[in-house]
Amino acid sequence: xxxxxxxxxxxxxxxxxxxxxxxxxxxxxxxxxxxxxxxxxxxxxxxxxxxxxxxxxxxxxxxxxxxxxxxxxxxxxxxxxxxxxxxxxxxxxxxxxxxxxxxxxxxxxxxxxxxxxxxxxxxxxxxxxxxxxxxxxxxxxxxxxxxxxxxxxxxxxxxxxxxxxxxxxxxxxxxxxxxxxxxxxxxxxxxxxxxxxxxxxxxxxxxxxxxxxxxxxxxx
Amino acid sequence: xxxxxxxxxxxxxxxxxxxxxxxxxxxxxxxxxxxxxxxxxxxxxxxxxxxxxxxxxxxxxxxxxxxxxxxxxxxxxxxxxxxxxxxxxxxxxxxxxxxxxxxxxxxxxxxxxxxxxxxxxxxxxxxxxxxxxxxxxxxxxxxxxxxxxxxxxxxxxxxxxxxxxxxxxxxxxxxxxxxxxxxxxxxxxxxxxxxxxxxxxxxxxxxxxxxxxxxxxxxx
DNA sequence: GTCTATACAAGGATAGAC
DNA sequence: GTCTATCCTTGTATAGAC
Numbered sequence: 304x305x306x307x308x309x310x311x312x313x314x315x316x317x318x319x320x321x322x323x324x325x326x327x328x329x330x331x332x333x334x335x336x337x338x339x340x341x342x343x344x345x346x347x348x349x350x351x352x353x354x355x356x357x358x359x360x361x362x363x364x365x366x367x368x369x370x371x372x373x374x375x376x377x378x379x380x381x382x383x384x385x386x387x388x389x390x391x392x393x394x395x396x397x398x399x400x401x402x403x404x405x406x407x408x409x410x411x412x413x414x415x416x417x418x419x420x421x422x423x424x425x426x427x428x429x430x431x432x433x434x435x436x437x438x439x440x441x442x443x444x445x446x447x448x449x450x451x452x453x454x455x456x457x458x459x460x461x462x463x464x465x466x467x468x469x470x471x472x473x474x475x476x477x478x479x480x481x482x483x484x485x486x487x488x489x490x491x492x493x494x495x496x497x498x499x500x501x502x503x504x505x506x507x508x509x510x511x512x513x514x515x516x517x518x519x520x521x522x523x
Numbered sequence: 524x525x526x527x528x529x530x531x532x533x534x535x536x537x538x539x540x541x542x543x544x545x546x547x548x549x550x551x552x553x554x555x556x557x558x559x560x561x562x563x564x565x566x567x568x569x570x571x572x573x574x575x576x577x578x579x580x581x582x583x584x585x586x587x588x589x590x591x592x593x594x595x596x597x598x599x600x601x602x603x604x605x606x607x608x609x610x611x612x613x614x615x616x617x618x619x620x621x622x623x624x625x626x627x628x629x630x631x632x633x634x635x636x637x638x639x640x641x642x643x644x645x646x647x648x649x650x651x652x653x654x655x656x657x658x659x660x661x662x663x664x665x666x667x668x669x670x671x672x673x674x675x676x677x678x679x680x681x682x683x684x685x686x687x688x689x690x691x692x693x694x695x696x697x698x699x700x701x702x703x704x705x706x707x708x709x710x711x712x713x714x715x716x717x718x719x720x721x722x723x724x725x726x727x728x729x730x731x732x733x734x735x736x737x738x739x740x741x742x743x
Numbered sequence: 744g745t746c747t748a749t750a751c752a753a754g755g756a757t758a759g760a761c
Numbered sequence: 762g763t764c765t766a767t768c769c770t771t772g773t774a775t776a777g778a779c
Contacts, residue, residue, distance in 0.1 A: 306762080322542075322544070322636060324542070324543075325544060327755085328755065329754080337763070338764060338765080340758095340764070340766095341762070341764075343757080344762060348756080349756095406639035407639075409635060415629060415697060415698055416542060419626035420626075425700075429699065429700050432701070457710065460710055460711070463702060463707060464688075466699075467692045467695045469691070470694055470695055471686075471689070472683075472687045474631065474691065474694055475683065478635055478638055479649065479686075482683055490680055491680065494684060494718060497718065498717065498718045526744080547771080547772060548773070549772080557745070558747080560748095560776095561744070561745050563775080569772095569773070745778105746778080747776105748776085749774100750773105750774085752771105752772090752773085752774105753771090754771085755768105757769100758766085758768095759764100760763105760764080760766100761762105
C-alpha cells in the first residue's frame with residue numbers, strides 16, 4: 304500500500320468515526336507514521352482529503368451494488384441483493400477501516416453533513432442517488448413485466464420508500480442501542496417485498512451474500 | 524425572551540445548520556447582539572450549550588408526540604399522528620430557528636454525531652428511543668386487541684421498522700435533492716399502515732395536524 | 744449582566760533543508 | 762518524499778472593570 308493510500312484510508316477512518324472537524328492532520332499523520340507536512344505532498348488540503356474519502360465510499364458502493372444486482376435476473380432476489388449490499392457495505396467499511404473505536408459507523412451521516420456545505424460533493428452524492436434510483440426503477444419495471452410486482456405502484460415513491468427504509472435502518476442502528484440489526488434484517492426485507500409484490504405469502508428464505516473485496520476505485 | 528433563551532435558540536440554530544464544531548461562540552454572540560464572554564455568564568461552556576440544545580429538542584419532541592397521540596384512541600389515527608408529528612417537528616424546527624441558510628435541517632443527524640461522543644447525551648437519546656418505542660408498542664397492542672392490526676407481527680421489529688422509515692425519510696429528503704417529501708408522505712403512511720393492518724383496502728384520507736406552539740421545555 | 748482585554752492552545756498550511 | 766521549524770489564524774475561556 305502506497306503512502307498516499309495509507310493517508311487516505313486513515314483519513315476515511317477518522318472522518319467516519321470522529322467527523323471532519325474533529326479529525327486533525329496530526330492524527331492522520333500519526334496513524335500513518337509520517338509527519339504532518341508530508342501529507343501536503345500527496346494532497347493539497349484537508350478538504351481534498353474529505354472529497355477523496357467520500358469519492359472512495361461512493362465509487363466502491365456503486366460498484367458493489369451494480370455487481371450484486373447482476374448475480375440474478377429475478378427481481379425479488381435483485382432487490383434482496385440491493386438491500387443486503389448496502390447494509391453489508393456499512394459493516395464492511397467498519398471492518399476495513401479497522402474501527403477500533405467502540406462507536407458504530409454510519410457512512411450516510413457524512414453525506415448529510417457535507418453535501419450541503421460543499422457543492423462539489425453535493426453533485427456527486429446526488430449522482431449516487433440518481434444512480435441507485437435508476438437501478439431500483441429497472442428492478443421494479445422488470446418485476447412488473449414478470450407479474451411479480453404490483454402494477455399500481457407509484458414508481459418514484461416506491462424507490463424513495465425503499466431507499467429511506469434501508470438508510471433509516473442503518474442510521475437508527477447506530478443511535479439506538481437496543482437494536483440487533485442482524486436478527487431482523489431478513490424479516491425487514493421480507494416485509495418490504497411483501498408490500499410491493501403480488502405474492503400472498505412470501506417465503507422466508509435466508510440468504511447471505513458475499514460481495515468480495517473492496518477495491519480502491521478512483522485513479523489519482 | 525430572556526438573553527439566556529436567545530443564546531440557546533441561536534446555538535440550536537447554528538448547531539443544526541452548521542454542526543457543533545463549525546459553530547463558534549462569536550457567531551452565537553453576534554446573533555444575539557452581545558459579546559462573546561457574556562455567554563459564559565449564562566452557560567458554563569460550549570458543551571453545555573450543545574447539551575441544552577439537544578435536551579430542548581428531545582423534551583419538545585416527546586411532549587408533542589405524547590400530545591398528538593392523545594387526540595384519538597383509534598390506533599390507525601394514532602399511528603398517523605405519530606408519523607406526521609415527527610415529520611412536522613423537523614419542519615417546524617426549521618421555521619422556529621429561522622433557517623435562513625438554504626440547507627434543509629435534520630434534527631436526527633445531531634443525535635448520530637454526538638450520542639457516541641458524550642455519554643450524558645447518549646443516555647438521554649436512548650431514553651427518547653425507549654419512550655417512543657414504548658408508545659408505538661402500546662398503539663400496536665391496542666390495534667391488535669381491536670382486531671385492526673395483524674396478530675402475527677413481531678412487535679419489537681415492527682417498532683424498529685416504523686421508526687427507521689420515518690427517520691430514513693427525513694434524512695433522505697435532506698440529502699437527495701429530487702425528493703418532494705410533502706407530496707408523498709401521506710402515501711408512505713398509507714403503505715406503512717397497509718403493511719401492518721388487517722384491512723384489505725386502506726382508505727386514503729388526507730389529514731393535517733397542528734401540534735401547536737413549541738415551548739421551552741426544560742427548567743434552568 | 745455585560746463589557747474590554749488578553750491568555751492559551753491548537754490547527755491548517757508553507758518554507759526550505761536533506 | 763519526508764523532515765524541522767515556523768507562521769498565522771481562530772477558537773475557547775478567564776480576569777477584572779463598569
